[in-house]
Amino acid sequence: MAERRRDALQFPESEREFLEPHLPPKHRADDNTSRVFTTLTFATSLDSSLALSPGTQTLLSGPQSKAMTHYLRSRHQAILVGVGTAIADNPSLNCRIEGVGGYGGDGLEGQPRPIVLDPNLRWDFSSDSKVLALAADGRGRAPYVICAKHPSDLKRVLLEQRGGKFITLNISDTGPSKGKLDWTDILQALRDHGVQSVMVEGGGAVINNLLQPHYATLIDSVIVTIAPTWLGQGGVVVSPPRRCSADGTPVPAARLRDVRWHPFGEDVVLCGKLQ
Numbered sequence: 001m002a003e004r005r006r007d008a009l010q011f012p013e014s015e016r017e018f019l020e021p022h023l024p025p026k027h028r029a030d031d032n033t034s035r036v037f038t039t040l041t042f043a044t045s046l047d048s049s050l051a052l053s054p055g056t057q058t059l060l061s062g063p064q065s066k067a068m069t070h071y072l073r074s075r076h077q078a079i080l081v082g083v084g085t086a087i088a089d090n091p092s093l094n095c096r097i098e099g100v101g102g103y104g105g106d107g108l109e110g111q112p113r114p115i116v117l118d119p120n121l122r123w124d125f126s127s128d129s130k131v132l133a134l135a136a137d138g139r140g141r142a143p144y145v146i147c148a149k150h151p152s153d154l155k156r157v158l159l160e161q162r163g164g165k166f167i168t169l170n171i172s173d174t175g176p177s178k179g180k181l182d183w184t185d186i187l188q189a190l191r192d193h194g195v196q197s198v199m200v201e202g203g204g205a206v207i208n209n210l211l212q213p214h215y216a217t218l219i220d221s222v223i224v225t226i227a228p229t230w231l232g233q234g235g236v237v238v239s240p241p242r243r244c245s246a247d248g249t250p251v252p253a254a255r256l257r258d259v260r261w262h263p264f265g266e267d268v269v270l271c272g273k274l275q
């Protein structure tokens with residue numbers, strides 16, 4: 001067993017039971033399921049904000065719900081964020097729960113694969129990126145970057161040296177992701193690259209795009225941390241595109257069913273299904 005780290009997070013067994021029905025099944029090496037178990041998860045304020053303003057990171061989760069998010073990371077093979085989040089937050093995108101690889105456990109066991117959705121190759125991971133530093137240090141995996149352009153050889157080689165890769169997909173010319181990458185293609189590409197479960201963490205553009213009815217059948221689970229604060233106007237807001245019925249009357253954009261709530265410290269965590 002590797003050395004114990006002082007920065008490792010604890011998430012008690014007693015809290016895990018509540019989450020179990022909302023998590024992907026524990027994977028077997030011979031599991032040939034063709035779809036990727038997809039969890040949409042984020043932390044929001046009472047006014048549906050993810051951050052105080054675009055381009056800034058805002059701490060919303062308290063210590064207990066933060067530990068819960070890290071436990072979720074340990075239970076998925078990958079974590080996906082948009083490039084806006086990669087640039088604004090310089091996130092670690094690893095799992096820091098006591099006992100996973102790099103935090104008291106062996107190898108990289110329990111460490112998810114970071115996935116960054118970066119169609120136009122905006123993310124400069126070559127300078128000061130926490131994800132790559134953690135991968136070099138054996139405390140996380142190197143990212144897969146999903147793009148729509150061919151990367152420079154310099155970027156490709158740097159990523160591949162650390163164990164990551166670029167996955168190039170075609171921009172969609174129809175449907176709710178016209179001009180972007182289609183989620184069916186993104187999830188299929190992840191499956192083709194060996195990923196069986198992914199938690200999509202944000203940010204705003206990613207969540208609002210994915211919360212459209214067209215994609216409801218792709219999402220297996222929704223887990224939202226709600227923090228007791230209002231961030232105020234001008235934030236990065238979760239609010240998917242408006243929907244209307246045939247006669248033009250507005251109807252809710254999306255709604256959860258089979259909902260369960262659980263307090264974690266001062267926050268509450270809500271789990272449900274979209275379909």
Ligand SMILES: NC(=O)c1ccc[n+]([C@@H]2O[C@H](COP(=O)([O-])OP(=O)(O)OC[C@H]3O[C@@H](n4cnc5c(N)ncnc54)[C@H](O)[C@@H]3O)[C@@H](O)[C@H]2O)c1
Binds near residue numbers: 041056117120206
């Ligand atoms: N509270 C939380 O849980 C949480 C989680 C993640 C991020 N955040 C915050 O959210 C903010 C970032 O959000 P944002 O909306 O600016 O950026 P984002 O992270 O949603 O990234 C947006 C970019 O991702 C790419 N993208 C998204 N959907 C795509 C698609 N279908 N096809 C191709 N490319 C696609 C595009 O390049 C787009 O510009 C930051 O402030 C961050 O701190 C908060």
Ligand SMILES: Nc1nc(=O)c(N)c(NC[C@H](O)[C@H](O)[C@H](O)COP(=O)(O)O)[nH]1
Binds near residue numbers: 060201225
């Ligand atoms: N659960 C959660 N609570 C928050 O208060 C918050 N701001 C995020 N934000 C999610 C986003 O993906 C961040 O970029 C990562 O949470 C950065 O965290 P790491 O460095 O990877 O631990 N997520």
